Amino acid sequence: RKEVEQDPGPFNVPEGATVAFNCTYSNSASQSFFWYRQDCRKEPKLLMSVYSSGNEDGRFTAQLNRASQYISLLIRDSKLSDSATYLCVSGGYQKVTFGIGTKLQVIP
């Protein structure tokens, strides 16, 4: 089993739609969680950190479920500019792991 698992997609959604991604992690000792965004042929950039209480930044909401060991990302009112790959990251003791990424394509 991979340490961080994501559905690679692609998720094709119309503009204005709400889309959600889940990511599961296997290391129960993980303490730090993030969502990164990666545009085609670019480097990853931090989208959001994920906290136990959940956090929201505009149209983006991230949640952490420690009991089930997954994190989620919700994007509301999708924009064409949201088209990218979304990488889930789990950080445990002395170890940080990226998922394969979920590709999102927002369609006009």
Place this chain on the structure above:
Amino acid sequence: EAGVVQSPRYKIIEKKQPVAFWCNPISGHNTLYWYRQNLGQGPELLIRYENEEAVDDSQLPKDRFSAERLKGVDSTLKIQPAELGDSAVYLCASSLDLAGGLYNEQFFGPGTRLTVL
């Protein structure tokens, strides 16, 4: 503030040749990472430094890959000899991490795209 700097941006070599990549992290960042990213995959950690100490190199293919961060600032990653399967993007990232095992945001450089022929 300058971001993470990597060079070269592109490198094309023939198999069995050596190649080296250089990374200069954001000033003051104590943690430096080297990742390899293949097409359609997430970044795969090769090695992580805390200052000049390599604290996680479990995924580094040590028969052909080596890395150093002598003064705890910039770093080089070397492959010798390169194989066809080494073609990938090599990403460097840095962060300012506190003690206690918690991780902060990683800032990535633009990467070096390696093609081995």
